[in-house]
Amino acid sequence: MYVHQRQGSLEVICGPMFSGKSEELIRRIKRAIIARQRVQVFKPALDDRYDVSAIASHSQRKHDAIPVKDSEELRRHLDPEAEVVALDEVQFLDEGLLAVIDGLAARGVRVIAAGLDQDSNGEPFGIMPILLAKAEYITKLQAICMVCGAAAGRTQRLVHTGGQVLVGAAEAYEARCRHCHEIPDGTGQRLLEEPARGE
Numbered sequence: 001m002y003v004h005q006r007q008g009s010l011e012v013i014c015g016p017m018f019s020g021k022s023e024e025l026i027r028r029i030k031r032a033i034i035a036r037q038r039v040q041v042f043k044p045a046l047d048d049r050y051d052v053s054a055i056a057s058h059s060q061r062k063h064d065a066i067p068v069k070d071s072e073e074l075r076r077h078l079d080p081e082a083e084v085v086a087l088d089e090v091q092f093l094d095e096g097l098l099a100v101i102d103g104l105a106a107r108g109v110r111v112i113a114a115g116l117d118q119d120s121n122g123e124p125f126g127i128m129p130i131l132l133a134k135a136e137y138i139t140k141l142q143a144i145c146m147v148c149g150a151a152a153g154r155t156q157r158l159v160h161t162g163g164q165v166l167v168g169a170a171e172a173y174e175a176r177c178r179h180c181h182e183i184p185d186g187t188g189q190r191l192l193e194e195p196a197r198g199e
């Protein structure tokens with residue numbers, strides 16, 4: 001006879017900026033609360049754009065969250081009774097989070113992690129590729145390309161400052177499709193020019 005235990009799992013919500021990751025995370029958090037589950041919500045302290053101690057979407061939806069500077073601080077705040085642990089902006093958290101998430105899922109906790117799968121150069125962002133490999137469930141969202149209106153899987157940086165990490169919103173970024181996304185090469189030239197016909 002099988003004995004079913006409460007199954008832990010990892011759900012990852014990814015996609016470019018403005019694709020609705022935070023809205024979707026808040027929706028799942030609200031449903032878990034309606035189901036009277038014990039929910040804990042975290043975000044990296046680094047992301048202080050709209051609110052220091054809340055997940056906030058670009059459409060002003062919010063949910064209280066514990067800001068943490070790294071995975072060690074997150075580990076210290078964990079409620080041993082939590083049934084659901086939700087994390088926003090996980091691309092900013094360190095590799096130590098992987099062991100924390102594995103430990104939670106092994107204890108039967110439902111972990112929901114939202115974050116950018118790609119940086120503004122279209123490269124994998126932080127621990128996201130590993131989380132995607134480890135997840136039981138993946139939701140990849142698309143925004144609307146601000147140039148052509150197509151579905152957008154990438155984020156265009158509009159300012160020529162910063163390295164991979166530059167906290168910001170619409171003043172510094174917009175959603176773009178693969179075709180309209182440009183990777184700066186330092187000269188202001190397009191890197192991804194379409195080959196001329198006949199080439």
Ligand SMILES: Nc1ncnc2c1ncn2[C@@H]1O[C@H](COP(=O)(O)OP(=O)(O)O)[C@@H](O)[C@H]1O
Nearest residue numbers: 017018019020021022023057058059143144175
């Ligand atoms: N280019 C865009 N495509 C889709 N939604 C956009 C765009 N620009 C602004 N928005 C707004 O952003 C909201 C999604 O915000 P949010 O959940 O914070 O996204 P993410 O967490 O993926 O950055 C949308 O519901 C919409 O109101």
Ligand SMILES: Cc1cn([C@H]2C[C@H](O)[C@@H](COP(=O)(O)O)O2)c(=O)[nH]c1=O
Nearest residue numbers: 016017018119120155164165166167168
């Ligand atoms: C593409 C890209 C984004 N960021 C920053 C900008 C924002 O502070 C967050 C993403 O927030 P969202 O909830 O997904 O809108 O990440 C960055 O630092 N570097 C990048 O390349």
Ligand SMILES: [Zn+2]
Nearest residue numbers: 145148177180
């Ligand atoms: Zn486009």
